[in-house]
Amino acid sequence: MIDAALEGMAMLFTIKSMLFMFLGISVGMVFGAIPGLSGQTALAVLLPFVLGMEPVTAMALLLGAHVAVEYAGSISAILINTPGTGQAIATCWDGYPMAQKGEAARALSISATSSALGGLFGFVVLVAFIPIMKITLMALASPEYFITAFVGLAFIVVLGGGSLIKALISGGIGLMIAFIGLDPMTSVPRFTFGQLYLWDGISLIPIVVGLFAFPEVAMLMAKGGSISRIELKGSQWGLIWQGIKDTFQHWGILLQGSAVGAVIGVLPGLGGTVANLAAYGLAANTSKEKDQFGQGAVDGIIAPESANNSKEGGDLIPTIALGIPGGAGMAILLGAFVMVGLTPGPDMLTTGLKYTFAIAWILAVANLLTTAIGLLFCAPIARLSFLPVYVLAPTIMAVCLVGAYLDGNEIENVFLAVGLGFLGYMMRRTGYPRAPLIIGVVLGGIVERYLHMSLKLYGGLFFLRPISMFLIAIIVLTIAAPVIYRKRMKAAAGVTR
Amino acid sequence: MKWGGKILNIALFLFALGYVWQGFSYSRTPRLFPLMVGIPMLFLTGFQTVIDFFPHLSKKYAEMGTLDAEMLAGRAKSEVKEEDPKRTQKELEAFLWLGLAVALIMILGIFWGIPLFIFVFLKLRYARGWVLSLSLPLGTLLVMYILFIKVFQIPLYKGLLLE
Numbered sequence: 001m002i003d004a005a006l007e008g009m010a011m012l013f014t015i016k017s018m019l020f021m022f023l024g025i026s027v028g029m030v031f032g033a034i035p036g037l038s039g040q041t042a043l044a045v046l047l048p049f050v051l052g053m054e055p056v057t058a059m060a061l062l063l064g065a066h067v068a069v070e071y072a073g074s075i076s077a078i079l080i081n082t083p084g085t086g087q088a089i090a091t092c093w094d095g096y097p098m099a100q101k102g103e104a105a106r107a108l109s110i111s112a113t114s115s116a117l118g119g120l121f122g123f124v125v126l127v128a129f130i131p132i133m134k135i136t137l138m139a140l141a142s143p144e145y146f147i148t149a150f151v152g153l154a155f156i157v158v159l160g161g162g163s164l165i166k167a168l169i170s171g172g173i174g175l176m177i178a179f180i181g182l183d184p185m186t187s188v189p190r191f192t193f194g195q196l197y198l199w200d201g202i203s204l205i206p207i208v209v210g211l212f213a214f215p216e217v218a219m220l221m222a223k224g225g226s227i228s229r230i231e232l233k234g235s236q237w238g239l240i241w242q243g244i245k246d247t248f249q250h251w252g253i254l255l256q257g258s259a260v261g262a263v264i265g266v267l268p269g270l271g272g273t274v275a276n277l278a279a280y281g282l283a284a285n286t287s288k289e290k291d292q293f294g295q296g297a298v299d300g301i302i303a304p305e306s307a308n309n310s311k312e313g314g315d316l317i318p319t320i321a322l323g324i325p326g327g328a329g330m331a332i333l334l335g336a337f338v339m340v341g342l343t344p345g346p347d348m349l350t351t352g353l354k355y356t357f358a359i360a361w362i363l364a365v366a367n368l369l370t371t372a373i374g375l376l377f378c379a380p381i382a383r384l385s386f387l388p389v390y391v392l393a394p395t396i397m398a399v400c401l402v403g404a405y406l407d408g409n410e411i412e413n414v415f416l417a418v419g420l421g422f423l424g425y426m427m428r429r430t431g432y433p434r435a436p437l438i439i440g441v442v443l444g445g446i447v448e449r450y451l452h453m454s455l456k457l458y459g460g461l462f463f464l465r466p467i468s469m470f471l472i473a474i475i476v477l478t479i480a481a482p483v484i485y486r487k488r489m490k491a492a493a494g495v496t497r
Numbered sequence: 498m499k500w501g502g503k504i505l506n507i508a509l510f511l512f513a514l515g516y517v518w519q520g521f522s523y524s525r526t527p528r529l530f531p532l533m534v535g536i537p538m539l540f541l542t543g544f545q546t547v548i549d550f551f552p553h554l555s556k557k558y559a560e561m562g563t564l565d566a567e568m569l570a571g572r573a574k575s576e577v578k579e580e581d582p583k584r585t586q587k588e589l590e591a592f593l594w595l596g597l598a599v600a601l602i603m604i605l606g607i608f609w610g611i612p613l614f615i616f617v618f619l620k621l622r623y624a625r626g627w628v629l630s631l632s633l634p635l636g637t638l639l640v641m642y643i644l645f646i647k648v649f650q651i652p653l654y655k656g657l658l659l660e
Contacts, residue, residue, distance in 0.1 A: 169509060172538040173538075175530075176516055179530055186524070186527050190523060190527055190528075190531060191531075214591075218588040218589070221587060221594075222583075222591075390623035391629075391633065394618040397594070398614065398615060406651065418596070422592055425588065425592070426505045429585075430505050431502070432505070444534075452526075
């Protein structure tokens with residue numbers, strides 16, 4: 001095994017592979033930073049170029065782009081409150097408030113550092129899993145996927161804000177939106193009103209652009225000034241260094257976020273957005289600076305960003321071992337595997353083990369390289385948050401409208417984004433939390449699909465499977481432990497007084 | 498936004514009502530989840546609409562939140578500090594500008610509509626000078642041309658006039 005690991009490393013560290021990885025990262029950065037241009041689009045654009053390439057060079061190009069997209073999605077999330085990709089939604093909620101405090105460079109630096117460390121965590125998980133990959137994955141089935149997604153829905157309450165009823169309504173609207181389109185079991189069009197555009201359901205980018213970016217532009221125009229509420233003073237490098245230190249100081253949340261990402265990555269079909277939201281929700285429950293969440297909490301950036309990148313390691317496990325892609329991006333990578341002569345499945349764990357290790361090395365190196373580039377450009381990027389409103393407002397509007405259109409090249413997305421923008425504005429002004437709506441949209445389809453599958457395959461008591469029970473126990477403990485701990489602390493404080 | 502909350506609640510209640518109504522028109526399997534969510538939503542939005550007309554009830558239920566009550570209190574304080582009598586009017590104006598942007602995109606397409614919108618916005622809304630008002634739209638045009646047309650060859654919407 002060590003021989004295979006070393007051989008994999010030697011295959012990666014060639015000038016050609018490293019150059020292609022750098023190229024992939026550059027493309028990924030552009031696609032990740034522009035809302036609407038998803039990671040899948042980046043891979044789709046690069047895919048034709050891998051024909052005839054050596055497997056490791058091709059993987060360096062594609063996986064480099066894939067990893068870079070995960071980090072770059074946070075750039076627009078932090079600067080304009082609009083995630084570049086769906087996987088950076090939760091990063092908006094504390095990244096943007098930090099930018100408003102004049103600390104965009106710190107937020108970008110936290111994001112870059114946590115992405116790298118999360119990615120390395122994913123690498124360790126991937127390598128550690130190689131010997132037991134197949135046995136573990138065969139033991140998981142639809143009930144486990146359903147339970148994990150269902151727990152994600154429970155975070156609606158955690159991220160709800162003051163009014164529980166409003167949080168539930170917001171989450172409910174998200175779920176109702178998620179059910180628009182073809183029914184996954186019978187393919188009957190639901191709530192489509194004869195519109196072909198709605199058959200595939202409503203995609204995430206126009207929803208996020210509408211709910212989060214346009215209300216911000218409206219508030220910015222009313223307030224005047226710039227995104228940052230304080231003036232630019234001196235160099236940004238102090239803030240960048242602070243961001244790096246923050247990430248290491250909050251190592252507990254970093255490990256927690258990375259673990260959530262890796263576990264969700266292993267379960268096919270849940271995807272990066274779920275990892276991002278679940279890690280944020282759990283951090284909002286367990287963080288020491290819980291009261292700062294939504295106002296620029298360091299933990300609120302570390303958790304989702306580390307989860308994003310660690311998910312990639314987990315995601316590669318079913319892709320490599322079983323040929324089951326964890327998400328759309330992995331499905332494209334799976335196609336690329338075949339195009340360059342690699343056959344995902346048992347072969348990748350025996351005769352093709354060196355390639356499996358090479359992929360793991362690519363994951364680690366691409367994460368480090370992306371972070372290095374990200375940190376290098378933090379300062380100039382952060383300066384964008386100090387631009388005056390008359391430059392920012394039309395630019396953000398333009399980027400978001402184009403971004404909404406680019407998600408599927410559909411002009412209807414533009415109308416939808418503006419309509420949802422007004423809904424988002426009304427929700428913000430009237431105390432409705434918007435995060436639960438996104439959770440509902442993301443998880444609605446997943447919960448529905450896996451519940452139907454579980455009921456059909458295992459009957460009404462599907463959750464009594466040993467692995468399901470084990471998962472439920474872990475989840476209940478994770479959520480309940482901090483609540484019980486806080487209650488005990490409060491009770492103890494009351495007795496002392 | 499004295500009436501904003503009430504209007505939104507009523508709109509959401511009507512949305513839930515329409516959703517459930519439509520949900521009943523499907524057969525058993527496709528309607529299962531929509532109704533599982535839609536019917537409780539009908540009650541929740543109805544309840545929220547009613548309690549919003551009774552301030553003491555509304556306040557009581559607004560404090561039922563689980564974990565982020567302190568966060569919300571923090572936000573509420575910061576919003577009060579920023580309150581400006583014309584705030585709502587100014588914020589709604591942004592949506593009128595967005596409407597104009599969409600109209601220009603519909604007529605001229607993305608490639609020409611977006612730069613024209615930026616120019617009009619800078620000139621009319623903020624009365625900026627010619628240098629900025631021309632350079633920003635031209636820069637946008639250039640970026641879109643290089644990125645979307647030359648490099649990625651993405652077909653942009655052409656608009657009603659050019660299609």
